[in-house]
Amino acid sequence: MAYESYVLVCGGTACCSSGGTTVVETFKKELEAAGLKDKVQVVVTGCLGFCEQGPIVKILPQGTFYVQVKPEDVKEIVAEHLVKGRVVQRLCYDPEQAKKLVAEANIPFYQKQYRIVLRNCGIIDPEKIEDYIARDGYKAIEKVLFEMTPEQVVEEILKSGLRGRGGAGFPTGMKWKFAQQQPKGQKYMVCNADEGDPGAYMDRSTLEGDPHSILEAMTIAGYAIGASKGFIYIRAEYPLAIERLQIAIKQAHELGLLGEDILGSGFSFDIELRFGAGAFVCGEETALLQSIEGNRGMPKPRPPFPAVKGLWGRPTVINNVETLANIPVIINKGADWFNKIGTATTKGTKVFALTGKVNNSGLIEVPMGTTLREIIFDIGGGIRGGHQFKAAQTGGPSGGIIPPQFLDTPIDYESLAKIGSIMGSGGLIVMDETDCVVDVARFYLDFTVDESCGKCAPCRIGGRKLLNYLKKITDGRGTEQDIKDMQAICDAMNKASLCGLGQTASNPVRSTLRYFMDEYMEHIKDKKCRAGKCTKLIQYKIDPAKCKGCTLCARKCPANAITGTVKQPHVIDPAKCIKCGQCELNCKFGAISHG
């Protein structure tokens, strides 16, 4: 009674509006006519991504992927594919490569994602060590402990080109090498899981979905640098990740994959959890170490670098969760496999938490060199509610705001730096025309001012001053001189701050000044916020053509700012208006708008 084939028609918004609904109906009709009604099921799906090529049709079990399918194409698909089993080449995404698509086992290249870090997330049960082991888990540890010297491990990581995924992009192999070269004695391996960027949760999902991969990677790193002790510094706000890590550590101990004499190799390594307590600055290496030591998390000047003098004065390597998740795969598949993925300067993949005004928000992993356009429109399904793309923000409070002209920039560390942003830890926030960039810059500054530890003056005072200017501008009291002052403060903070937080805190302001100066000027000169976000600059207006003079708005207005006679168009007195929006909310004729 089971069906032999399934026709999946994408029912995402984009596909529906490009004719997907008619395609479904036509399939049902044609299948009935061909006598296949009981053999082939037609199914409407959720968004399959790739929205610009819609309507999308996927045939299972073969996995053939047809794009831009029109109702008149359906007959051919039914006759050729479903009756005769021949793929309709002209409707495949790329006729050149269509052969590749015939079998499900081949790489469906229409998918833009490639998952190394998230290889096990959503596949294994994170609370079962056997699930991890069955998927090549702890295989890299075997190879490292029994076939490689610590020098060879470091060499392999160097060769892979892996760079730190926490933000700055320092070569991971170099960090390991520095620590390895330090004289023997107590050394430490630390995993930075203090994911503090608002709007980023890649590390949490990795830890929740695949905790053993981090334990394995830390053990490999410990072997490479000569450390016997590891710490995972994790946000206390991540209870599920903590719980799963605790289970994983216990299981690894029971099987002898952590602890004394791992697998009889003579190498011993242990891992302890330490909880963060909600301080963004602790994502900075030296502040993080302070926090593990039980102190206020204030950064220290570098050098000495932690690889030389870190936790309790001993050589320490600190790697972020995503960086570590790559390690076992690099060891198993080899550096040469890894460094083929990505761009000239940046190898491998990047996980992004894609959020904001995008249709399909979620966690994605793409090869370095993928463009923002591919991420936002192909994977993310475009902008919600038919709005326009205005800007993307990467790198959280330390990153910049990227305008539409850079949508086709291939993403890597260098290209993002060039356009005034940073890779950061992987938050990617999409904004549309209803978001005000000046307000967003203020939002980020609010955050960094709150999170500044106060140790150095450029960050403590500069951040506060910048925030005050931004408040002034969003309140409609800004002057052109303010812009000049802000630019000077940005430069000073960037050059003179002690740690990464202060050095990058001005990035949201710098990038918006660079690309959206016209909006700053509108706020200052015209006292206007085009997005309608800055409340004090909003003007409510009654369209006299639409107003019926019903008096409802005047009665609802708490400030008595609306006047007029019955059946005559009403007017709002901007001096009295408190911008509460009650009038617009209550108008039954859509006569009131704001801008």
Add this chain to the structure above:
Amino acid sequence: MAKLTLADLRKMREEKQQAMEMRDASNKDVQVIVGMGTCGIAAGAKDTFTALVNAINEKGLTNVLIRQTGCMGLCHSEPTVEVVVPGMPTVIYGNVDAATAKSLVEKHIVGHQLIDDKILDRPSIDIIKNA
């Protein structure tokens, strides 16, 4: 559990891999995999899980294995559930609330039909399986 030697670990990996393949080949086991990361749980994955268990018990199905996994990354459509039924393509459903969970058992597992409006694509190939 006793501590493993190198040989033990290799044996364990092989056995577990075989066990997984056997399950594919013997055409007996149905698997239902619920995404239970923080966002899945926040979107109601625990209720989905319970509804699945209840529906499976109600139908008296004994060949179904329900298990949890981490986040698949499809946060816009949580909770997500993957269904593996022998002889049918493996599919991932999104926005699976308790009601959908029930019809998933009735229509997909028992009735061998895919459900409308909920299917999503697996976001990427599996680099471990397709090595």
Add this chain to the structure above:
Amino acid sequence: MSKELEKMTPELRAFIEEWKAKPGNLIMVLHRVQQTYGYIPREIAIETSEILGVPLAKIYGVITFYNFFRLRKAGKYNIQVCLGTACYLRGGDDVLKEFEKQLGVGLNATTPDGMFSVEAVRCLGCCGLAPVAVVNGEVHGKLSTKDVENIIAKYCAEG
């Protein structure tokens, strides 16, 4: 206003003794204190200071440095409104203001009857559900200001 002093539980004392010898124990101990009482009571901080041999001033310094630690008890229902970027863009701050307005309390304050407290928190990591508020661990997603009344009513009914 007089209030009953908190007593150190035997479990907490055992935990502190266990961690006493470990370097860098203070933050882990404070987490345990807050887990036990819901905040860090002054009298427990004093006792902790004595057991660990760490000056009270240092303990106070650490507590006030980190957002996670609180010096005052939260309401029976602690409403945490997410102000991560995704939530902010989708109107999280309006939701927060609405909670403050309806409960008649400011940010980080508790209603006089001790039922509700309102907090703004950083990213809770459910950006797909933005804007989000969490009440005693229960997540409410895709909120608008219109949902606020129902959420408060729900917990009022539970008493």
